Amino acid sequence: MISTISTIPNFKISPKITRFVAIVSALGLITFICGLFLAPERIWTNFLICFYYLTGLGVGAGILISIQYVSNAGWGTAIRRVPEAIMGTLPFAAVGGLVLIFGIHTLYEWSHETVLTNDFILREKSVWLNEPLFIGRMVGYFVIWILLSKFLVTNSIKQDKDGDVKYTKKNVRNSVFFIILGIYTFCLASIDWIMSLHPHWYSTIFGWMNLASIFESSIAATVVVVVILRHIGYKHIFKTEHLHELGKLMMAFCFFWVYTWVSQHMLIWYSNIPEETSYYIFRHFGGWGSVSFMNLVLNWLVPFLMLLPKASKQNDKVMFQAAVILLIGHWVDLYIMVMPAHFGAEPVLGIWEIGTFAGMIFGFFWLVFKSLSKNNLIPIKDPYLVESLPEFEISKS
Amino acid sequence: MDSQLFLGVFSNEHDILEATKATKNAGYTIYDVYTPYAVHGLENAMGLKPSRLTYVCLLFGVLGLSLGVFIQFWVGSIDWPINVGGKPFNSLPAYLPVIFELTVLIAGLGVVFTMFVRTKLRPGRKNFMPDLRITNDKFVIVLEKKDTSFNFDSVQNLWGNFNVLETRKVEEVTN
DSSP states (O other): OOOOGGGOOOOOOOHHHHHHHHHHHHHHHHHHHHHHHHOHHHHHHHHHHHHHHHHHHHHHHHHHHHHHHHTTOOTTTTTTHHHHHHHTTHHHHHHHHHHHGGGHHHHOGGGOHHHHHHOHHHHHHTTTSOHHHHHHHHHHHHHHHHHHHHHHHHHHHHHHHHOOHHHHHHHHHHHHHIIIIIHHHHHHHHHHHTGGGSTTOOOTTHHHHHHHHHHHHHHHHHHHHHHHHHHTTOTTTSOHHHHHHHHHHHHHHHHHHHHHHHHHHHHHHHHOOHHHHHHHHTTSSHHHHHHHHHHHIIIIIHHHHHHSSHHHHTOHHHHHHHHHHHHHHHHHHHHHHHGGGTOOSSOOOSHHHHHHHHHHHHHHHHHHHHHHHHSOSSOTTOTTHHHHOHHHHHHHO | OOOOEEEEEESSHHHHHHHHHHHHHTTOEEEEEEOSSOOTTHHHHHTOOOOSHHHHHHHHHHHHHHHHHHHHHIIIIIISOOOSTTOOSSOHHHHHHHHHHHHHHHHHHHHHHHHHHHTTOOTTOOOBOSOGGGGTTOEEEEEEOOSTTOOHHHHHHHHHTTTOOEEEEOOOOBO
């Protein structure tokens, strides 16, 4: 039987799960606080990874929504509340950004006056890389992202009441801004937060590579949430077709990520300039070499081969596994970008890495489900909904 | 020659989908379904098998990949080694762009030409057109009479449930 839109039950999180997530997140927080005293350098690098991961998921989800609005895409309307919920974690990421301010001196070489006086190149670069401007830019990025995401979400929720087309039109305009501003600011943010860990090194494709990976990981997070919702009984609104489309996008961007990765790697390898190759020298040998190799395997080879057949993109289990592998792979990708800057000798993995990441990712998914349970699970009066769920129009008439 | 094909004309996507499902379930042999644009779910309703072109595509992709590796390795390291910027003769990073392009090129062209050969599509081919309105706004199911028990009246009754506009025997119509 086809159920009508009004019969979609709102979704509740069981208190058991809430308790579990609260414990994991609290452990993550305790790890962070203990780490501040016991291993400050380790904990700040891990904090940077987690903060950047969370921000990336939010911005990537915003880009995913914006692309659909701007291209007048109808297929994703039914699942749009999921990326909207992911985008709702941006204010929490902004809090993380405020905490990061206290870690600037531990993390970034360019923030020390003594380094600047001895280093001609960093003195020149301090026009861009200085503390007040760094903090100002961070605030600016978050103001842009949070404002635009709030506009997108509130318009979408207002539309649930009266179904007016003007909200869609407004959101198309907001989406144009999100795509242009979001992409430029995120490129700059990745340069500020990650690339400046090696202040002498530069790569012109670095921002693009990061954009590819955040877009990919936010699609993977969407897939995880959609598969869980399908599992608990929303198969009639989150259909196999939607999963299939998400699978295609996920596979395409998994390949796009490796494309940008190779672009950066190959050009640096080819031109062989010492100040550029310094980045790859110690990421290619010894323990770091294995992590780099694992990065490619987890982010590209395994998900790509898994998602290649059509049947696996329509299969909940395979999609879930591929998405989880991509989410872990994204962490490894950030790990290989951040950690060698501070721990040059050998890769380290311990309670500080696992604790903070587990706390962040469980907290993230809990926030997403929490905000999904607040509103209608699908935009019930969106004019494009009929394209996404054609049966609903037929059942209405 | 006595024509063995019968058709029904429908006016919208929903009707043709349901009519195709019902016809298939009633056990008739569907010759083909003609629509002005791609209708989602029609291939399932007609009971078509999944296309095998994907395997052909994979095969050509692997062929292109091996060709890309082999050509560059043979040219760059065996037949005519040239020292470029002191790089080793056999260096994979330098090969990657050409490997990628050859994989895409050969997989793409290979699968298209395989499709042409399998569907006998060629320039100047006359296409079978049961009804000229399928190029405009009508949807047509064509049935094939396989055995003597085929009764067109019962088909017409069945299609009556789905707002059929017109039913008739097919005369050859070509464009």
